[in-house]
Amino acid sequence: MIRISLIAALALATAATPALAQRAASPAQAPSLGAPSAQDWRTPNPDDVMVIDTNKGVVFVELSPAIAPTHVERIKTLTRQGFYDGRSFFRVIDVFMAQTGDPLDSGAGGSELPDMTAEFTFRRGASDPFVVVSDSGSSQTGFVGVVPVMTQSPMLMAMTADNxxxxxxxxCPGVAGMARGSEENSANSQFFLMRQAYPSLERRYTGFGRVVAGLEVVRALKVGEPVSPPQDVMVRARMLADIPGAVRPTLRVVDTAGPWFAAQVAQMRAEDGADFSACNLKIPSEVK
Structure with missing residues (x-):
């Protein structure tokens, strides 16, 4: 069974999507904000960071249990089983995504674990961490950790049973999503990493995290649909918490709730006006 219908999603993209992808592919607009200070950085929970060693370099993906708890747990389980070691990036589309996680390296396989119920959306309460970057009145855009998110207006909270x-x-670029077949509840082991922004996937695929370091590696993967041999591979995938302390990389990421990021939002809103997009905001990281 084909485990992903992303190609159909590609065909269903809106006319505005190519322009958005082109913008995201252009050189990054480096905000003239100076370097983040000590208070702007945070250290991710190592149990929520997937470290993917590829033949092109290392990719760090911060998982988001608040957004997709079931899918995050599946990624952790398969990573710790060694399931992803040696898996190829068998479908890589230039202005779209890089797909992997299939033991058949074809798009037709999965793990022995059961398929999962979709987590295309989640519920956000007033006390849940959320950094607002734009508010249209009817909706808000912001961040849950490093993941860009859109929500209904918070004014509706008082009208819902669970508040x-x-x-x-x-x-957006770097967001990690779960591949699936034509059935919504068919995600299993395959996942994809966004090379560019692709809004037509929203509320149709489960997003479970984001690349916080190594996006340039994802964008350097060999393109093909499918990729003809030789294919780029995940040589090894581990959770950061499982790497022995003596050799464990030190990762820190700019806090989207901090002052440096807030200043970047203000600057980009002033520069971009009506074209402002959360996808164009940068989240610096450091790996040592």
Whole structure:
């Protein structure tokens, strides 16, 4: 069974999507904000960071249990089983995504674990961490950690039984999503890493995290649909917490709730005006 219908999503993209992808592919607009200070950095929970060693370099993906708890747990389980070691990036589309995680390296396989119920959206309450970067009145855009998210207006919270509103991740560059077949509840082991922004995936695929370091590696993977041999591979995938302390990389990421990021938002909103997009905001990281 084909485990992903992303090609159909590609065909269904809106007319505005190519322009957005082109913008995201242009050189990064480096905000003239100076270097982040000590208070701007945070250290991710190592149990929520997937470290992917590829033949092109290392990719660090911070997982988001708040957005897709079931899918995050599946990624952790398969990573710790060694399931992803040696898996190829068998479908890589230039202005779209890089797909992997299939033991058949074809798009037709999965793990022996059961398929999962979709987590296309999640519920956000007033006390849940959320950094607002834009508010249209009817909706808000912001960040849950490093993941860009859109939500209903918080004014609706008082009208819902659980006092929460619906939210969903935006498929910006670096966002990690779960592949699936034509059935919504068919995600299993395959996942993809966004090379560019692709809004047509929103509320149709489960986003479970984001690349915080190594996006240039994802964008350097050999393109093909499918990729003809030789294919780029995940040589090894581990959770950061499982790497022995003596050789464990030290990762820190700019806090989207901090002052440096807030200043970047203000600057980009002033520069971009009506074209402002959360996908164009940068989240610096350091790996040592």
């Amino acid at each position: 929460k509103i619906t939210a969903w991740p935006l498929f």
